[in-house]
């Protein structure tokens with residue numbers, strides 16, 4: 342019985358202590374001096390097309406209005422951020438060029454045509470740049486997701502993105518969930534996309550983005566073995582220059598973000614919340630693996646329960662859990678000692 346009590350006490354003290362340590366660590370990371378936000382976008386949607394009814398696009402998350410994107414670029418400029426591509430960041434890390442007072446990296450996943458049509462001119466007009474993680478042979482799931490609203494760039498359009506001053510990275514060949522693939526298929530997705538994109542663009546392709554959350558140690562190892570210098574996946578939060586950029590965290594910019602929310606994402610305090618929420622959302626995948634984790638996540642964070650996990654409600658849930666914890670400890674102490 343005594344052993345059970347000791348174990349119970351250890352659990353009661355240990356689990357919250359670990360959570361507190363994790364929170365302190367994340368808080369410290371987000372307040373580091375060498376922080377550099379890497380923003381993650383997907384598609385852009387033309388506000389003029391929406392307003393005129395030429396386009397119906399009610400995707401709530403994975404797109405940003407072109408007008409909002411322009412305002413965000415203006416804000417970055419006004420706030421003194423220099424936009425860097427990932428080669429520039431690597432050069433800074435190697436000490437070959439000085440770090441700007443404030444640096445930011447803009448990334449686009451999947452390589453949508455809207456990024457070439459709407460995004461590239463906005464970036465060019467301001468002398469800013471971005472990285473596009475492109476797909477050479479997108480699968481039907483991926484092309485089907487945006488049918489009627491957008492499409493994945495053709496090979497010629499990928500070249501056009503580069504000619505517009507954007508940097509091309511790889512997002513695999515097909516957009517498969519890499520952690521589900523056997524070793525030979527994984528190798529093909531990672532290595533062949535690097536080689537064929539380099540042939541297409543005439544430049545080395547050193548930057549990879551793991552599609553659809555399919556992150557595992559084997560995937561990161563394959564990316565490293567293929568010779569990539571950076572790799573982003575599902576990790577959230579602000580990157581640091583001193584990090585290993587093969588596990589690059591990013592900050593997701595989504596359609597529902599207001600101008601104030603966007604400005605907030607660049608600050609340590611809001612980026613902290615973004616990272617904590619991002620990590621909490623990964624718990625199902627960490628506990629049950631990619632396949633079951635995804636199913637559980639779609640239930641937990643889908644339309645039915647998703648509102649519970651908004652920043653405002655998470656604060657309440659954490660407070661409630663904290664209060665419950667204090668009550669439970671008080672109850673146990675009173676039973677044992679009083």
Ligand SMILES: [Zn+2]
Pocket residue numbers: 450451512516552553
């Ligand atoms: Zn993707």
